[in-house]
């Protein structure tokens with residue numbers, strides 16, 4: 001079997017290109033008179049000063065994240081949401097109109113969108129009807145131009161965990177490229193992350209995000225964890241100051257408050273079980289799929305009509321009924337107790353036309 005060789009996976013011109021060298025790259029000291037970046041030395045239009053460019057490599061943030069995730073700072077890439085590394089990993093490895101990626105629908109939509117933006121062929125190997133990997137088909141569809149396989153666990157929009165052994169089988173059988181394991185919802189599950197396994201698998205990148213359990217969706221902070229050489233290459237092609245100063249500061253000042261995250265997970269998981277209990281009583285609910293995330297995929301007798309009825313009442317859920325293997329299904333995020341109560345009351349009052 002092919003041995004993993006990063007040099008063969010990365011687009012050749014990226015290996016040799018000279019990255020932009022920012023002012024904050026060239027002088028990394030914190031003291032001095034800074035006349036090197038054309039900033040406004042007088043301050044900012046805002047009450048707080050944001051006039052200086054932020055740390056391009058977010059060293060302090062990575063030190064803290066590494067501590068929480070039990071990995072090395074050099075294994076971490078930070079992005080403007082995890083959507084940024086999704087796009088960068090594709091750009092790093094896939095030659096437009098030549099290479100291909102494998103995605104496993106129904107799954108998170110950005111893998112497909114980013115591949116399309118970059119003009120990269122997509123091979124779609126649907127999940128099984130139990131929303132698990134069709135490992136044999138995935139392995140059979142790998143060809144010499146396949147660079148990436150995206151696996152989302154817990155999966156969006158279905159909510160379930162993907163069987164770990166099946167993921168391991170894909171990792172073992174795909175040494176010619178990279179398996180991206182998107183763990184955006186891992187905080188809500190008891191499943192161990194793949195981050196501690198990274199030293200065993202050079203061909204794996206793990207994605208996580210501060211947008212979900214940490215409640216920081218608006219700050220846009222996503223993480224990619226991987227081998228040091230891979231992370232260096234992602235840093236080479238990113239925008240120089242991709243994580244803004246406000247985000248870095250908010251993280252540094254608050255990341256110690258990990259209890260908030262754990263409490264949120266506990267409450268939202270309890271709320272999820274209550275919503276399931278109530279949904280089960282409704283005659284229009286055909287199936288509630290098992291979820292290890294902060295949302296539920298629910299199959300209704302007439303999803304589209306219920307979706308529109310809820311919108312009229314200003315309750316907005318996600319219509320997934322046109323998505324493969326999600327016929328007549330809506331994806332419902334778990335809200336506060338009050339929000340869930342309103343949702344359930346509305347569904348109780350729903351009358352089919």
Ligand SMILES: Cc1ncc(COP(=O)(O)O)c(C=O)c1O
Nearest residue numbers: 081082083108156184209211222
């Ligand atoms: C599976 C999955 N991955 C990644 C993301 C992107 O998260 P963000 O860009 O906010 O970090 C989402 C957002 O919904 C998601 O569901």
